[in-house]
Amino acid sequence: MNAMAFSVPKKIEAEIDALISHYPEKRSASLMILHALQDHFGYVSGEAMEWTAAKLELQPINILELVTFYPMFRQSPIGRYHLKVCRTLSCALGGSHQLRRGLCKKLGLPEDGHGPATTADGKFTVEFVECLASCGTAPVMMCNEETHEAVSAEKAESILAKCN
Numbered sequence: 001m002n003a004m005a006f007s008v009p010k011k012i013e014a015e016i017d018a019l020i021s022h023y024p025e026k027r028s029a030s031l032m033i034l035h036a037l038q039d040h041f042g043y044v045s046g047e048a049m050e051w052t053a054a055k056l057e058l059q060p061i062n063i064l065e066l067v068t069f070y071p072m073f074r075q076s077p078i079g080r081y082h083l084k085v086c087r088t089l090s091c092a093l094g095g096s097h098q099l100r101r102g103l104c105k106k107l108g109l110p111e112d113g114h115g116p117a118t119t120a121d122g123k124f125t126v127e128f129v130e131c132l133a134s135c136g137t138a139p140v141m142m143c144n145e146e147t148h149e150a151v152s153a154e155k156a157e158s159i160l161a162k163c164n
């Protein structure tokens, strides 16, 4: 591990230290720390797991187990455009699987995967997520912070076309 490459900003480390101090058992803070690191870095790298383990006086394997168990944690960076396709019931019935496949086909990504997939140029990540709270307008997807409803194949094309 290159110690110079990974560093947690002082402000975030201070927040994490404060968080840990609220728990009688340090390890209880594990998930919240991983969320904080993922929010900052966009994913949880091996270095981030080692850093977390050292902070909590645990072994890296203890942290790796959490990261691999919980689907909300990502182990690789996401693209500049993060396409989140809802796969919960209304959207699944409304065509979200076809939507995801269409996006992946257009972007040259494997069409049958379920986990996040990122283009080689790092521009797009396509990922299934759970309910985006707009179930009446399925299928729903987000492109970064923007929500798109009733996303037809044509609409998906125009969303992609606007990503520069």
Ligand code: FES
Residues within 6 Å of the ligand: 086, 087, 088, 089, 090, 091, 092, 130, 131, 132, 133, 134, 135, 136, 138, 140
């Ligand atoms: S089921 Fe897709 S937004 Fe709720």
